[in-house]
Structure formats: C-alpha cells, structure tokens
C-alpha cells in the first residue's frame with residue numbers, strides 16, 4: 001500500500017494550512033522530511049522543521065502523528081500544520097513527495113477509511129455532505145448521517161433479511177420439509193416490517209434533495225409587479241436591477257439565502273406576459289421551464305393594479321404562495337377579497353410573515369425517522385431496487401414459490417441494501433445460517 005499526501009485545507013492564502021499523510025510509511029516520510037530520528041509521540045502536537053535536501057528550512061510546522069488503526073484512514077497518519085501561504089505549503093508537500101509519499105487522489109483518504117472499515121459508505125458520503133452543507137439543516141442531516149442515521153435502519157433491515165434468507169435457504173437444503181403455515185406467516189410479517197421501514201426511509205429522499213441542493217424558489221409574476229425588488233429584499237442587498245420599465249428582467253437571476261435552516265435558491269424570473277419582443281419571449285419561455293422544476297413558487301402580484309389573472313402556469317405539485325406586493329400604497333378594489341400575503345418589497349412590511357409562510361411550507365416533515373434523516377439519490381436508487389426485490393419475494397412466499405426463487409429475490413434485496421453501506425457479503429449469510437440453525441435436527 002502506498003503512502004499518500006495532500007493539502008487538506010483550501011488552496012489560497014490563510015493563517016495555517018494542513019497537509020495530511022497516510023500509509024505505512026507516513027511516519028517515516030515525516031521523519032525523513034524533518035530530519036528527526038526520535039519518534040513523535042502519537043496524538044501530541046510537536047514543533048518540527050521541514051527541511052529541503054540541503055538542510056535549508058522550508059517551514060516551521062506542528063506535526064501530529066496517529067498510529068494505525070486509531071486514525072481517520074485506519075493507517076499510520078501524520079498531519080502537518082504549516083504556515084498558510086500557497087508557496088510554502090506547496091514546497092513542504094513537494095518535500096514529502098521527495099521523501100516517499102505520492103499525491104493523493106480526490107477522496108483517497110476517505111476511500112482508505114472505508115476500505116479499512118473505519119467508516120461505511122453512508123458515512124463517507126456524509127463527510128462530503130458536511131463539507132458542502134449550505135444550511136444549518138443540511139449540516140445537521142449530514143452530521144447525523146455520519147453518526148449512522150441512515151446506516152442504522154439499513155443495517156437493521158439487512159439483519160432481518162439475513163435471518164429470513166437463512167430460514168428460506170434451510171428449506172432449500174431440506175426439500176422434504178414444507179414451510180409450516182405459522183413459519184410462513186412469521187416470515188411474511190417480518191418481510192412486511194422491513195418493507196415498511198425501507199419505504200419510510202425512501203420517503204426522506206425529497207427532503208434530502210432539498211437539503212443538499214437547496215429549495216428552488218421561483219419568483220414569478222407579470223412585469224413590474226416587484227419581483228426583482230422582492231429578490232433584493234429577501235437577499236438583504238441589491239442584486240437584481242429594479243426598474244420602472246416593464247420587462248427589465250429578461251434573464252433569470254439566481255441567488256441563495258438561508259431561511260429557517262434551509263437553503264433557498266431564489267430565482268427571479270422574467271415577467272410572464274405575452275410579448276412580441278423575441279428576447280423577452282425567450283425569457284418567458286425560460287420562466288416556464290424554471291416553473292416546471294421549481295420546489296416552491298412565489299407568485300407576485302401588484303396590489304395597486306387591477307387584479308390580473310395570470311394563465312394557470314404553476315404546476316399542481318409545486319407549493320405556491322400568492323404575494324400582494326406594494327401594500328404600502330392604497331390597494332386596488334379588485335384585490336379586496338383576494339387571499340394572499342400582503343407585502344411591500346419597498347418597505348419590508350409583511351416580509352417576516354412571508355418568511356414564516358415559506359418556512360412552514362418547506363420544513364422537512366417529521367415521520368418515524370427524525371427530520372435529520374435525508375437520503376441521497378444513490379440511496380434512493382438502491383432502496384427502490386431492494387423494495388422491488390422484496391415485493392417479488394413477498395409475492396413468491398404468498399404463492400408458495402420454490403424457496404430457491406424466494407432466496408434469489410432476498411439476496412438481490414440484500415445486495416442492493418449492502419450497496420448503501422458498502423457492506424454485506426455471502427460470508428455474512430453463511431455465518432448466519434450456521435449460527436442460528438441447528439441443521440442436524
């Protein structure tokens with residue numbers, strides 16, 4: 001196994017930067033680069049000088065060693081905290097390469113942690129999610145994923161299915177024995193409970209996507225109703241051009257804000273109206289496309305103008321809030337009985353109410369799993385595969401199909417679930433069979 005090294009902090013100028021070394025030669029590489037022949041005490045930060053081959057000091061750093069398997073990767077690890085300049089960090093890294101390390105590939109430290117059984121795949125993904133989290137809730141979900149919020153229910157399902165598969169496989173070995181009605185009904189109950197638990201987990205995919213990618217929030221309405229003003233008001237600074245000339249926003253402008261712990265990707269769209277102007281028409285078409293993929297629509301109307309019914313353009317499945325803007329001015333009589341949130345993008349009136357309404361629409365719904373559980377698309381794909389195999393297994397059991405066939409479906413479900421955590425192999429199944437059954441009866 002090679003020894004790898006890489007800068008673990010962002011490239012750029014900062015107070016400090018960290019270089020990580022992992023592999024069997026990690027400590028030897030550090031010693032060679034620092035010229036220290038005494039061993040560095042594990043987990044103790046020690047002042048060292050990284051030196052070039054001619055003895056010249058490249059940087060004064062703090063070094064911390066970790067001994068396998070008690071490290072992030074499960075290998076011997078050394079971390080060097082250098083001064084944060086780009087040039088100095090790069091020179092130290094090159095010196096480590098000259099002393100026997102090789103450049104790490106992206107994700108290679110976490111890959112080694114996975115291969116050495118330090119983390120499962122969901123935890124490895126959670127590490128990336130923590131780094132990329134754009135909101136408080138996304139961070140919380142990633143942290144709870146790191147501590148097992150997804151792998152726990154998946155592992156529980158794997159355990160139940162292994163026991164079930166062991167029963168079924170036993171009937172393959174003893175074809176003269178029929179599955180008794182009582183055993184059959186127990187198997188069906190256990191299969192159903194696994195299916196229910198996985199279905200609940202799969203239902204967290206939507207909030208998972210919203211947490212990771214942010215809530216695509218389209219601001220739509222006729223030209224000049226105050227869409228760009230609302231975007232600026234929500235952002236807290238002037239991003240979009242506000243103009244009294246209708247049709248100014250011909251492009252879509254996108255900016256993110258954090259609201260109620262969620263990331264909101266606000267998209268200011270071109271005003272919806274029929275126009276002969278081809279540039280404006282293109283903008284309107286883009287608005288329609290944005291609406292199709294939106295998670296939330298804020299439909300802005302001008303409360304001072306006569307009620308202007310827009311064509312029914314918001315897809316039914318998308319949550320939708322009607323905002324009556326310019327409520328700092330006298331309201332036009334046609335809006336009197338209209339429901340909607342009355343706001344003024346100009347003065348800020350009604351904006352706290354709008355915040356509350358948005359938060360209650362997009363907050364992740366709590367179910368049996370806590371709201372921090374949010375699977376990603378890879379998990380969803382695997383769960384769907386597992387569920388369809390479990391459905392086939394359940395049908396097979398109900399129709400008293402050959403145990404061999406039911407076993408194939410159960411194994412397919414186990415493989416799909418194993419792909420989520422990166423664990424499960426035939427050895428597991430074999431050991432389960434031999435440990436839970438007295439086959440010599």
Ligand code: GDP
Pocket residue numbers: 221222223224225226227228229230241242243244246247248249271325326327328329343344345346347
């Ligand atoms: P858009 O075309 O829908 O993006 O509308 P803009 O945000 O460019 O606003 C059009 C005009 O309405 C500008 O002159 C704004 O200053 C004005 N406006 C926007 N919001 C308000 C509001 O709440 N109150 C008042 N009085 N004027 C507003």
